[in-house]
Amino acid sequence: MLQSVCLRGLLLLLVGRQVYTQEQCLKASVYTCADCIKSGPGCAWCKDLNFTKTGEQEAARCDTVAVLKERGCPVKSIINPKNNIQYDSNRPLNTGQNTGQNPVQIQPQEIHLDLRPGMPHEFQLYFKRAEGYPIDLYYLMDLSYSMKDDLENVKNLGNDLLKELNKITGNARIGFGSFVDKTLLPYTDTNEAKLKQPCADKNEPCQPAFGFQHVLSLTKDGNKFRDMVAKQHISGNLDPPEGSLDAIMQAAVCVDEIGWGNSTRLLVLATDDGFHMAGDGKLAAILEPNKETCQMVGNKYSMSNIWDYPSVGQIARKLEEQNIQPIFAVTKKMETVYAELSKLIPKSAVGVLSDDSSNVVKLIVDAYNNLTSEVIMAHDALPNFISVKYTSNCAGGEKPSDRGKCDNVNIGQNVTFTVKVTADKCFEDSQSFLIGPLGFNEKLKVTVQTRCKCECDDSNKPHPHCGGQGTVVCGSCSCNTGYLGQRCECKLGQKDEASLKAQCRKDNGTECEGKGDCVCGRCQCHITEGGGNFYGEHCECDDEHCEKYENKQCAGHGKCKCGKCECEQGYEGTACHCAKSDEACKTDGSVCFNRGKCECNRCVCERGYKGPYCKTCPTCQRPCQQSGSCVECLAFGTGPFEKNCSLACGHLKLATVEKLVTSDCRVKDKEGCWMTFTMTELLGFDTYFINVLKDRECPVGPNIAAIVGGSLAGVALIGLLILLIVKAILYASDLREWKRFEKDRKHEKTSGTNPLFQNATTTVQNPTFSGDS
Template identity: 50%
Template sequence: MFWCIVFLLISDEIIDSKLATATTAEVCTKIKANTCNECIQSGPYCAWCKQVNFTKAGESDSVRCDTTGQLINLGCKEENIVNPSSGILFQRDQILDDKIQMTPREIELNLRPGEAGEFEVKFRRAEGYPVDLYYLMDLSYSMFDDLENVKKLGNQLLNALNGITKSAQIGFGSFVDKTVLPFVSTHPEQFRHPCTDKNAPCQSPFSFKHILNLTANGDKFIQQVGLQLISGNLDSPEGGLDAMMQVAVCEEKIGWRNVTRLLVYATDDGFHIAGDGKLAAILTPNDGKCHLEDDMYKKSNEFDYPSVGQLAQKLSENNIQVVFAVTSNMVKTYQDLSKLIPKSVVGRLSNDSSNVVQLITEAYQNLSSEVILDHGITPDFLEILYDSHCSNGVNTSDAVRGACSNVKINEEITFKVKVTAKKCLSPQSFSIRALGFTDTVRVSVQTACTCKCDDTFERTECNSNGRIECGICSCNPGHLGKNCECIAGSRTSQELDQNCKRENTSVACSGAGECICGQCICHLSDDPEKKIFGTYCQCDNWNCEMFNGKVCAGEGKCNCGICTCNSGFDGTACQCKRSTEGCIDNGSICSGRGECECNKCKCRGGYLEPFCKTCPGCPSHCPRFGPCVECHIKQGGQNSGNCTHICSGARVREVEQEMGPSACREKDSDNCWMQYLIYEEDGIDNFSIRYTLKRECPEAPNVFAIVGGTIGGVILIGLILLMIWKLVTEFKDRKEYQRFEKERQQVKWDKTVNPIFTTATTTVKNPNFDGE
């Protein structure tokens, strides 16, 4: 085997050719980039000028950080620009043959944060690649006839596989379900013989049983499978996911080789998933580890069923491709499951599994003709994308996986892999592999986050107290400052920098000056009219409000963001001539309820322009001054000084004239109506009130008339009701008497003789009775 080792040496000082023709999208967003390392970490388009004396007096070293094009425009020579780029440091290729299907085998990348490093992966499908096939069968009672056919499959399966590969092995395992209620019956008799046909040979239920290691001996397959008996359980779903997990993770006990691995899952029913174990009080999540003891999964009743995602991950990690051989009633269910498990297919199994050899052969061809590149789980700050160049012309770009279908034997396809580091990181590594195949590409990643400059030597520019590194001074211990001009003493460079900040989170010298020995030296402008000043360089003389395109309307001076207007001008931008002519009405400016700005009233408290006289939205003052007016009325207009405390802000005077419809009408404490007028004077809370002593009071009620009238009314109503009752009674009596007379006239006997009276038959006379 020939191994080709290629070493690609990349210098950090190579200027990226793309940046030489920079577009508007290539922007360097630099924030506090005062060193070369900080600069190149600011973004993929940021470069650093290491040219000595590149900055002007008063300029910050952050000027050295910009795009390559901008630095050249500012006078930095191209050979003095530091701009590391992403590239390949080391690559080991391998020749594609019948055993090796993917190249390269190993690659090392040097990544500039934010810039993708690219390399190619080539894949060629080999002819006759070895295959391991594990047949996992559902042995619940409904699979009785299927088992009889599978017992004869050994040599047929091997012959079919050897027809498409140079080396094939087959193994066998079976499953039923967890051996606890409600999945299986735990009654001793039913547990011993769970089959519905009591005369049929049957074994006790079990979760998963590994029966035959992977072998190339078809007769051994027939012999071992021939010894198997059907079993049974209570519910329809089976414990197939438990069995698949053990087949995937028990690599040594199953006997998997480092070849194409196929897992054939045969069943006619559904499957239990994570969470179903709660039905049997099994609460411990599946741990995804091998627990085969004596070829039996004996911890099935301790761990819950695996989740579909967990199973898919383990199958992918162990490079196992799944063929779901299921009956027609279960095809839709397992097609949905197949969408969640990479490199899996679903085949329609006949009711007695007679077509299983053809199904497996077709499934293998479909799986092996599909190539999917995947890198597994990587850190969030690494982004890996694929461009697929397939032989059938169906290409994709920037996909999270590389994928090509219908790949023929000996056909070569290419994938471009783009790896981007989002930030500086420690050395990382990951593997790219083709799912279902054993070949992998080992990728190692390091980031270019430090500058390597060759100018580290003593310079007079550093006041002999340091040396130049990447164009700027690196001071000796005990010295600080841009040119090492400061003696540190007991203070650190950070403490000196802090003296130049207005707040802890702010930029030193507001980003408009340099902090030299703990004091801000503000930058100088090219325009002599423009100045930056202030303790922290926080002020200038041009960033003020503008009017008509001029700072402070050209009628004032800008002083740290505030316009200082010339004589005769006013306003925030000195845009107004100083005058109050338009604000005066009756000698008062804005009625004392506003400010005159730009010769126009700006009213307060809801008062309206032009002179702030009216306030439509203000509450009425009538209720407020009701107690005040009542006090004056009850004093009779005399000694009204006693009312001063409740008449604050008002001048009150009695008048004789009528108030008119606009007057306030309020009730006093005697329930009498008062009338008064309120006049609002200029200014705030300044009123005059005119009132009259006349009040409208309700007359006192006539108690005797009310009481007498009430009693008389009650008596009158009583008499009327009594007369009505008498009339009704008289009417009823007369009507009853008429009915009686009518009945009496209709009788057929003498009125004086009682028709029901009978004379006594015997009469006895008392001898002592004298007639009295």
């Protein structure tokens, strides 16, 4: 079983593993196959000559593999470079007792990655602590006057400490150095006599004031340690903080003087007080910053009074570079101070000294065991545009982080780290960096190159596809000088310049949006102020001007693409400033009542709904009339939906009740009866729970006989009255005219002839008239 697991692990090591997405292709300024490949890991290029249509831009050749296949590009014509890993040194782990001075604790030791930009590549890195791995321990002691009692115990420390360390490894060395502080005011009394004898008791053996001095290089001889330390005497200074950081810096960078070897490097700092840091040197008019280089002359730090104290960041960086693990052996009152310092220095530990440092051996052994059981996998300074993430097979190490970590790792235990390397952009020359466990000298060298060119095996001869005025490069034409166009059909100066320029205007606006030059109907975009490129058909896009949050573009959680932020997984918002979460949008088991989206942990409601959870809609009206037919069929089994009620009215859930406290709706059914009901909207849109009053209000039927009889009698009576009224009016009118006639006759004076009659003035006799009728 174990062999099978190892075989699978080795197979993964040999082939690596690629993790990337090809779901989308975010094209920018694409004119060639190389442009397409640089656009993102989801982009592929179709080199088939007849793939693009007449007048279609060459950018159409660039898309996802799925889209290119769907559009008819043959599989053999699709160019889609993948990541590649090469193992230059892959010696198996060798950590047994007989490994000598050169065990193999990490595998592989050197790899070469060919990465496509934006496409992460994963590989396995194995680590195993070697048995009997050498230990180098440099004891750095504060010799200010308050450490007098501690010095006496340290003088007898060497053999005991070597004995305990050899129980662990069988191959241990120990060295010694001491420090006080800079010999300038206000740190040290600069009176000549005080510089030579800084101790209060003039009869007591006392060293002259000093900054840092190296006493004993690393050795396996415990007696030599005892003899050299026995010659040391206490010294003194003025202020409580000491020059600890000066001493740590020199102990870290003076590799040859200290004698650091290929080993677990421990630096024990024993002190009873705090430390000066960068900037404190200004009190003594020291303005030159610490240069982080070894400056030992005669085993003493020669630049103590010229260079400022180093910063905590400088100390942390140098200790990590030299794989030195500090152990701060301090008094109880200083434990909190150095605990905070330890948080800033990876692979460091803090132990509390007894009043006379009698417990220092146990303190160092315990700290060593804690440090070596914690494995932190990290990298040195990364080249530009390269990122690295780690996961491990340890509990708690499953999530990607900037450093891999495993706790409680025993000697001989195999730990596997999955390392994911991503190149964000193309770069010309190969770039290298180192990966390894902190506190160990063994490192994996990773060399990275980017795959940003297409290998199409094209001929460099003029091709008929390009009108004989250019060559085919991955399916598209590379035109000769003076020719442009999809098929090199455009010769500069031959076409109507106005029509060509019109092609460069978006919506009749400025040519190429003022960010490029219009050349033969196509925009050639300028370089942005930040050194990037404008892109797009009309140079309308760039990747440098997206919304910012806390002065970071896309809040540092996304990439700017054509003026809009594309957020990393787990983030959202216009500036990628929100961690994806819907906790504040949840209520009653739903998110925003299913009536909106949860963005930046707040509900964005739709269709007029308001409130923190989209629960209410002030402008919405109950669809009473529209629901009437469904209520009729669901509650009473009648109406126009009687035959397909469940299908047509599935959006309503209904219950009949004896009584309604309040009612929203009152609607007539097909039979003219009033249906009374309430509507309560359920989650989402247009789904309601309806309470319907069990009994409808139907009108009482009319008395047809009474209505008909009464109506006929009324009509006859009305008709009779109308006739009588008309008759009376006519009679009255005739009577009035008769009386007027009679009155006029009484006043008439008559002669027997009509006064209006006049005789003829001329009489003519017809000669033929005989008088006979």
